[in-house]
Amino acid sequence: MTHQTARQRSVASLFIFGLASAAALGAKPAAAADVNIYTSRQPDLIQPVLDAFTEKTGLSTATIFIDKGLEERIKAEGANSPADLIMTVDIGRLDAAKQAGVVQPVDSPVLDANIPEKFRDRADEWFALTTRARVVYASRERVDADAITYAELADPKWKGRLCTRSGQHQYNIALIAAYIAHYGEEAAREWVTGLRDNLARRPEGGDRDQAKAIYAGECDIALGNTYYVGKMATDELEPEQKEWAAAIRVVMPTFDNGRTHVNVSGVSLAKNAPHRENAVRLMEFLSGDTAQKIYAELNYEYPVEPGIETSDLVKSFGELDPDTLPLDEIARHRQKASEIVDEVDFDAGPQD
Structure with a gap:
């Protein structure tokens, strides 16, 4: 053939x-x-x-x-x-x-x-x-932190500084489901509420759009998947995406076990x-x-x-220590994660 x-x-x-x-x-x-x-x-x-x-x-x-x-x-x-x-x-x-x-x-x-x-x-x-980590895109100019926990993203110090895509997007639902598995429903509800209150704008766009918003000064940190950074940094068809990638650095956030959520x-x-x-x-x-x-x-x-080794560009993101939470455990909490997003009206953006 x-x-x-x-x-x-x-x-x-x-x-x-x-x-x-x-x-x-x-x-x-x-x-x-x-x-x-x-x-x-x-x-x-x-x-x-x-x-x-x-x-x-x-x-x-x-x-x-x-x-x-x-x-x-x-x-x-x-x-x-x-x-x-x-x-x-x-x-x-x-x-x-x-x-x-x-x-x-x-x-x-x-x-x-x-x-x-x-x-x-x-x-x-x-x-x-394949796996991909749900990480923090941090402004190279405006964020000094080298380590951030997922819980800390709800800290008021980030008020008006966080960007993300819709809370109902599958990538964010999986992260919230993992948070439920680690800390319980009530803790997850408080966390998502804190994330909402720290938003710089209503959730919109995809992960690349969050990097673009950081580049434009609309926010300082964002949630995004690792592989988008590689795609932006090497995009020859839309070279402006290279500037978005250059404006951010990847910070591997962690749960209390010191590990990072992967999908x-x-x-x-x-x-x-x-x-x-x-x-x-x-x-x-x-x-x-x-x-x-x-x-x-x-x-x-x-x-x-x-x-099998990762690419040199991915290695530059730093060491990934993936969470050991079983994937089917994450899947089990997806419905509750979606309900929480709606309960706190996350996609409406900041409340004040």
Whole structure:
């Protein structure tokens, strides 16, 4: 089988959209590619590893980007779904696919060997591929602190100085859920209230926008994921993002155990995967040396496979000591975290 070109990938992606529509109507789809992927990750972030897989195996891949309603779509397609794999970010999204019953377990000695147990579902229904830390972006000009705890972010000394994206975004919900797991619901409610009172403005935008706000002097600290800093610092298409990255430094906040909250990107095998063998082969490839190195060097993420080094840029952020809290424990508290965000009216911004 020949190597898949960019044009072939594009055609396959368009073709699979049509197949998915047919499946939703009950039609029997044909194969669009050797592995069909539904993903909530931006396709450009995963295409390099998919290209490497095709180059090594000759198997083609096709992707559909689905930001919202991924589980509902697969459910609607039923047994005729063309989806082989689900690739997504956030433990909540992985757990949601599991709870929706749209994935199936995978028994693979390769996955077990490459991915530490703490980054695998106990029932083998999802597997983490990378981790990212939820950290503080701090102004190089206006913030001297080298160490900040998560609890300290609610300290009044930061009043009017904090920026963040929506409290209901999955990255913030996971962090609040972790805070609940560590300290309980009432402590988390007080903490989120303190964060709200320290906001410089209403929550808006994405993590890159928080760095931009610090650069513009609108706030001094922000919550953001580590890999966005790497993406901004090396962005040749929008070079102004390099200035945003240069205006901040990464501070690894900690819980009382001295560890930093991490979230994951991951993969699951779709319940009715029409190309199961090929899909498992891709899952195993994604957990191995080649893909893990690509994730580290091009996406500025932390590999889950032990022994794979992070990029030099990520190393410059400082030592990451990831929290040992089980990921499924975080997922268990997501609903309460979302309720707290609404209860304190976090997304309305500062209250006075």
